[in-house]
Amino acid sequence: MSSSPDFQRLVSLRTLPLIRVATAVLLALLAAILLTAAVITCTAAAVVLLTPQSPAALEIRSFIPRLQSPRSITLAAASAATACWLLHSLLTGFAKSxxxxxxxxxxxxxxxHIHRKALRLEPADLTGTHADDAPRVFHTSAEGLERHITAWLTGLCTAAPLLLLTTAAAVIVARQVAIQTAVPVILTAILLRRERNRHLAAEQLLDDQVHRSRRQMVQTLGKARIVSGFGMEDLEHAQFELQLREYREKRQTLRLQxxxxxxxxxxxxxxxxxxPTLILALQLSAGFSVLACLALAPLLLILFQAxxxxxxxxEHSSAGGELADEITRYLDRVPGVSxxxxxxxxxxxxRTLTFDQICWESEDGRRILDGLDLRITLGERVALLSLQKLPARALASMIPRLIDPAAGRVLIDGRDIREGTLESLREEAIFVGGDDPVFDATVLENITCGRPDITRQQAVxxxxxxxxxxxxxxxPRSYETALGEHGLQLDVGQRFRLSLARAAARQPALLVIEEPDAPLDADTKAMLDDAWQRLSDDRTILFLPxxxxxxxxxxxxxxxxxxxxxxxxxxxxLVRSSEIYRHWEYQRFHPFREDRELN
Incomplete structure (x- = not known):
């Protein structure tokens, strides 16, 4: 399995907090020492109890002369081993934390980084093609990457010290026998992991083939009318039998695998x-120490686990690398506006807003705007229309520079808007979407957006x-009512008017307003009609109606x-002179449209 350079960069010594990593390693090392101590304690007690007159047992008794009875030895060994095990578990848990x-x-x-990138990329996604990209990498990819980094760090910081200390303890107990038994244990542990990975990959491949065969058979069930109408029963039965046989063979292959x-x-x-058991048995028959055999057995088990x-x-490096690569590809996207x-x-x-020879293409290469020229004077109320929504929306989105034209210029009073700062442009040219969401904040904060220069009175x-x-x-709490996921939910008309209030509080000279596609009640329509008149008294408005x-x-x-x-x-x-306008009006408002908006 190859590891991604992005994953290696995330877990390299140059990027990891070395003090915290060293803390985790130290905790794991102490935990490993305690586990080894528990093993040695239990081994010593077993030797004393099973072979009380052996030289090893007598030597152990000499260190603890007060513990002579089997009961006291058992109780002391159990208490010490339990304490060591509990401390081992506690320290290991701290290291993992x-x-x-x-x-x-x-x-x-x-x-x-994803959040900052999304704020720059998402406004330019007019078609919603990449609407799921930011949530996917922010949630799914980042969560999976965190899981793999955690497993990688935990394995390295806890298993590596345990492996080294266990190996050292086994070598101290009996060097030659430890080497003879540890080598097969380590090799089989590695081979078992590789076999598991190979099996999972092969099983996934075969499982996909089985599902594909099943889908093919299900699809034939939807062809009954054509089969019956054209007398194709025999041919269909023959093809179905072939598919069924292939399906059974693949299922059999999967079970065999x-x-x-x-x-x-x-x-x-x-x-x-x-x-290792055979090696230890042979060593015992040749006079090898019982104490050494009893100590090596649990140490080899710990060695296998580590x-x-x-x-x-x-595995974690490879799987985490794929997720890191996906996140990196998202972060490497170049925003269309800077x-x-x-x-x-x-x-x-x-004075004037001018579109000069505007050209723009969608991501799939379609020419949406092609040399468009348009001049709008101060104070006009302009409806931008197109048979498909994208051309009008693309042109309107260029005003606050949510997107930039591929060619041509947008001019405010003869000055290219790209010569101005984004902050000063978007302070005076605001785009209000038809389905803009609310923020998880109070109504007042949704209008002011937390800006101290907009007072409560101005928001009202x-x-x-x-x-x-x-x-x-x-x-319930007027302007202090909490909105959003954990607050009050507003309907479409209320959300839209709140978005309009947010824009109006800034008193922009130019407003781009996209009306909601969702049906509105009669009262909301009447209020919006009056709001358009109020808003247009001292500013220029472009509608996407x-x-x-x-x-x-x-x-x-x-x-x-x-x-x-x-x-x-x-x-x-235009009703009299423009066929394309009549077609647009008929397309959206003719009386036989079931979803038409009644006005």
Missing amino acids: VCESIAADIISRIRQ QRRSRLAAWLLLTAAFGI TSELAALP QVAGAGFLNPLA EAAKLVHADHFIRSL SRLSTVKRCTRIVVIHNGQVAADGTHEQ
Whole structure:
């Protein structure tokens, strides 16, 4: 299994907190010493109890002259071994907790990078193609990576000291016999882990083939009408029998693979314990110390467990590497919008907004805007329309620079908006989406976004302007009501008016408003119609409308088709002169559309 460079970078000594890693290793080392002490204590007690007159037993008794009776020896050994085991478990748990905290800190930093990257990438995803990318890498990939980093660090920091100390203890007890018995134990532990990995990969492959064969047979059940209508029963039966036979053969192969894997695992386990047992038996018959044999047996068992844990490290490195690579690919994406060097303050719109030879392509290479020219003057209410939503939405998204044109320029009062800072541009050109979510905060914080320069009174006035104040005051705690996942849930119309209040509180010179696609009740429609009039008294507004009443109230309607402006005028003018506008209106509002918006 090959390891990813990104995973190795995450767990390298240059990036890991060395003091905490050393703490985990020290705790694991102390735990290993205690476990070894427990083994030696139990071994010594067994020698004294089983062979009380042997030289080893007499030597052990000389160290503890007060413990002569079998009962006192058993009680003392059990107490000491239990204490050592409990302390071992406690220290091992502490070491694992340190490793878990290290992995959690690494993932926290990664999630911070993902969050910052998402804030730059997601606004440009107009089609929603990558809508699931950020949540996937933030949750699924990062969580899986944390799990593998934790397992890798825990295995390295706890299993490695245990392996070294156990090996040293076994060599001290009986060097030659320890080497003879430890080698097969270590080799079989490694081979058993590799066999397990090979079996899982082969089983997954065969299982996929079985599922694929089953799907093919299920698909034939949906062809009954064609089979019966064209008299294809014999041919269909023959094909089904062939598929069924292939399915049974693959199932049989899968079961055979499982039996072989179990047999291989059984043989390896037999070798892991049978070979050392045989060696120890031969050594005993040749006069080898009983004390040494009793001490080596549990030490070899611990050695097998530690080797198995270390042999699993490449698996975690490989699986974690795949997740790290996925996260890295996301973080390496280049945002389509960035602030140019030397950008200065951009003044609010005072005369004209100009789109000059705008070109833009979607991710799949389709030319959405192709040399579009458009000029909008201060104070206009403009409806941007297109047969598909993307062209109009793409053009509107260029105003606050959620996306940039591939060619051409967007000018405010003759100045390219890319020459201004993003902060100054987005302070005066705000995009209000039709389904913008609320934040997990109070109503007031949702309007002010935590900005200290927007007072409560200004937030209330903005809410009144867009007819949001009434429903806000009807909430349990008025403007202090908590919203979001753990708070109160608002309906579509309420969320939209809250978004309008958020924008109005900043008093921008230019507003881009996308109306909700979801149906609205009559009261909400009436309030929005009045809000459009109030908002447009001292600013320029571009609408991406979903209601015909909004289109009719605009002073100007611009229809985009084939990447350019295909029609431009008022509703009355375009109904008479523009076929493409009539088609757009019919497509969305003709009386036979079941989901049409009644206006």
